[in-house]
């Protein structure tokens with residue numbers, strides 16, 4: 332067991348696992364929403380500490396994994412243009428579009444740069460007034476304020492060579508799609524802590540009530556995850572379906588108001604397609620009309636670009652908790668981190684990549 | 697990708713954007729402090745994509761750093 336050997340809080344973890352074991356009377360399926368949580372669970376073998384009744388399913392909370400192929404193809408089309416500096420988080424470079432990835436465009440001479448922040452892309456735009464600088468704005472609500480700030484600042488400075496290709500997704504509509512599915516397997520959610528540090532918990536109350544599902548906002552540290560699981564299991568066993576906060580040290584019920592105001596100013600709620608899952612109403616952010624001049628998709632006229640996903644990739648089922656990565660026939664064979672067929676094999680937070688990296692080739696039990 | 701990395705604020709320039717330098721171990725980066733209007737030099741903040749999401753106390757920050765270092769060696773020192 333990796334966890335107990337390596338982690339200084341091994342005893343606390345064992346105590347929490349014991350408390351979970353004593354509470355459980357029947358099987359429950361818990362979905363951790365955030366890819367960072369998935370990474371931590373697989374890395375520390377937390378699922379191996381849990382009683383066999385608890386099945387953890389890995390949710391769609393990795394923005395790299397759910398960005399649709401069509402948007403990757405648009406990014407590729409823009410990045411390949413002469414005169415463009417295309418800026419992106421590093422994770423996106425290996426994500427396969429329908430034919431190739433950003434890394435291939437870069438190796439053919441495209442000016443593709445890895446940045447840590449959209450604000451870095453803004454600096455590049457200021458320093459290169461003769462070039463078009465495009466930032467690939469991928470992310471959940473956590474990343475939205477930084478992207479909104481970059482665009483609002485570009486507008487204030489009248490920076491005309493800066494734009495963003497937006498692929499922003501929102502968590503609550505995706506949870507609703509999972510809950511409303513006839514194939515629903517999820518009994519409770521560990522909601523994503525950092526998403527809620529921005530948005531707060533208000534959006535989750537109607538979901539908990541309508542679908543009678545416990546939702547516990549949880550951090551990604553091992554002991555936090557076990558505590559979040561214990562809170563979910565207690566609710567399930569007691570027949571409660573409430574929104575609770577395990578991550579009180581960072582998440583306030585109302586979230587971060589200045590960050591929400593930034594998002595509100597620049598973005599509006601739009602429909603989005605999720606890679607492998609399909610269209611979900613109201614599940615994304617797009618630029619408001621007042622900021623349309625900063626929309627790379629319009630500026631480069633690529634909104635019609637976009638090919639199909641690999642027919643061999645089952646990441647849609649993985650992202651909805653209907654398939655474990657090692658149950659995909661391509662896992663570890665046709666699909667590896669060096670030759671990924673799907674995005675969930677690329678990002679360190681993708682479920683397929685986490686299972687591959689920590690050598691989970693067999694079911695836990 | 698939604699993970700934040702804790703760092704300590706070294707200084708704050710209030711206008712016009714509320715920017716500040718934040719130390720992540722030996723690495724120092726310029727970060728937007730626009731969403732943490734009360735955070736002052738010495739305070740710990742969780743940073744994601746170049747923007748501070750929230751303040752947290754030092755003990756929590758150190759605990760989080762330890763966890764990050766176990767999860768992905770090198771992350772905590774590089775910063776977000």
Ligand code: SF4
Nearest residue numbers: 644646659666673683
């Ligand atoms: S193992 Fe590869 S092909 Fe299979 S679901 Fe995961 S990413 Fe897709």
